[in-house]
Amino acid sequence: MEKTTFGPFKGHTDGILCLAYSPDGAFLATGSDDNMIRIWETSTGLQNGEVLKGHTSHIHAIDYSPDGQHLVSGSHDHSIRVWDTNTHQTIMGPLKCHNLVHSVKYSPDGAFIASGDHDGLKLWAAHTGNSVATYVHPRRINSVSFSPSGEHVATACRDRFIRIFTLNVSGLELSREISGHTSSVTSIQYSPDGSVIASASEDYTISLWNSHSGERIRDPLHHNGGHEWIWAIDISRIDSLASGAEDGIICIWDLQCEDTITKRLFGHDGRVRAVKFTPDSTRLVSGGDDETIRVWDVQSGASLQVWNPHDRPVVALSISSDGSRLASGSGPYGSYYSTTRVWDVNSYEAIGGPLQHDYSVLSVCLSPDGSKVLSGSDVGAVRLWDISRGEQDFIFKHEEPAKSVQFSLDGSRFLSASEGGRVCVWSASTRELHRTMHHGSSVGSAAFSPDGISIMSGTKKGDARLWDVSSGSLLLPQVECHAVHSCQN
Known part of the structure; x- marks a missing residue:
């Protein structure tokens, strides 16, 4: 199909x-190496408003608030900022961290921002920017995920452990420590109903755990013989799990049946870096080092579409909440040129043109309404793009790579997290920095809670924190566990 x-x-x-x-x-x-965030309108591919400026180093993470009014960004400048997605101004921050911020996420309720850096996990109050809790980890935090209810946070660590924390008035309470992997845990995700946690590891396995008891539900899933690193996982709403590995093969698993791979998808030449189910679970989108994006029919395993939009490895994918749009980001880390693109999921046609970066895109996030996109890059740039105009409305530059960017679920705010240890929360409407939460080391990931009130953050050194977005204060004390690379609302 010809692309427009x-x-x-x-x-x-x-x-x-x-x-x-x-x-x-x-x-x-999109967040970039150029220290800026741009927001794009997905209907046109044009940049929305001004560039989000403020970070002084690479932007490694961005995330929208649940209402879409704010965007949080994390950067290598050791700070997190919250932006107003309408004005593109910083409304909170810079929230100072002690190390490079790798990930930022709003909690499902939007009350907290979670950030991950080299020190561990941090939790910020989304409305204040106050540091609520910090949990120092013995090793780098690779991934953080909020439970759908927002009551729990799970972390995946380089020390081979998974830790589950309960959010309460006294802070982050370590409720369970799960062991079983024999190497670094690289990725973690809750199932849509919150009952199951899926984890991937450098031991070449995927494990499924009961989120309440911490018990392994089944024997580890060995991706294609168990000799390939797993780079990406995603869980559908119908109890299927997709995994992408070093060998270029994607496996789809039936989580209700013991050790059952229902499909093996062949097509990628080289490692698969990203996999995402559409909201209706009928299709799977994948991206990899072969520079292609592929769309698969989940039931038949048939390849529906293949295209090469970036001329670079595809390292990040994001699907809008209504399933109509797909955002892709290219890299890999350290590349001197990369782009963000937006696509119509049904027609596979491009929405707008390539949003160009000179360095690698580390994270991208579409706004709830699909009209804007956040990007974070390995030179610390957090950018907010108006997709309809293909122009950036806002740019801010962290001093260090911006590992994670995310909108809150309502779209009123967004966050960014950097390797510099800062998680920043911004007003999505004004683009003003709302709050900056500071870690002691690099933040690997951060996420908004579903209500946008809090943020969970994590670092490579194993420090997990829960923050109040309004005040920037810690809602929970510092939690020590494992390195955080990713947080999820």
């Missing part, structure tokens, strides 16, 4: 490190 493009539209001057859809899918946010 609008542009190209110039944007980032460095690589895109992260991207995030707004909750309504109308916007895609």
Whole structure:
């Protein structure tokens, strides 16, 4: 199928490190190496408003608030900022961290921002920017995930452990420590109903755990013989799990049946870096080192579409909440040129032109309405793009790579987290920095809670924190566990 493009539209001057859809899918946010965030309108591919400026180093993470009004970004400048997605101004921050911020996420309720850095996990009050809790980890935090209810946070650590924390008035309470992997745990995710936790590890396995008891539900899943690193996992709403590995093979698992691989998808030449189910669970989108994006029919395993939009490895994918739009970001880390693109999931046609960066995109996130996109790059740039205009509305530059960017679920705020140890929360409407939460080391990931009130963050050194977005204060004391690379609302 011939692709329709609008542009190209110039944007980032460095690589895109992260991207995030707004909750309504109308916007895609990208964070870049150029220290800026741009938001794009997914309907047109044009940049929305001004560039989000403020970070002084690479932006590694961005995330939208649940209402889509704010965007949080994390950067290598050791700070987190919260932006107003309408004004593109910083409304909170910089929230100072003690190390490079790798990930930021709003909690499902939007009350907290979670950030991950080299020190561990941090939790911020989303409305204040106050540091609520910190949990120092013995090793780097690779991934953090909020439970759908927002009551628990799970972390995946380089020390081979999974830790589950309960959020309460006294702080982050370590409720369970799960062992079983024999090497670094690289990725973690709750199932949509919160009953199961899936984890992937450098021991070449995927494990499924009862989120309440911590018991392994079944024997480890060995991806294609158990000799390949697993780079990406995603869980559908119908109890299927997709895994992408070093060998380029994607496996789809039936979580209700013991050790059952229902499909093996062949097509990628090289490692699969990202996999995402559409919200209706009928299709799977994948991206990899072969520079292609592929769409698969989950039931038949048939390849529905293949295209090469970036001329670079595809390292990040984000699907809007209504399933109509797909955002992709290219890299890999350290690349001197990369782009963010937005696609119509049904027609596979491009929405707008390539949003260009000079360095790797580490994270992307679409706004809830799909009109803007956040990006974070390995030179610390957090950018907010208006997709309809293909222009950036806002840019902020962390001093260090921006590992994670995310909109809150309501789209009112977004966050960014950097290797510099800062998680920043921004107003999505004003683009003003709302709050900056500071870690002691690099933040690997951060996420908003579903209500946008809090943020969970984690670091590579194993420090997990829960923050109040309004005050920037810690809602829970510092929690020590494992390195955080990813947080999820």
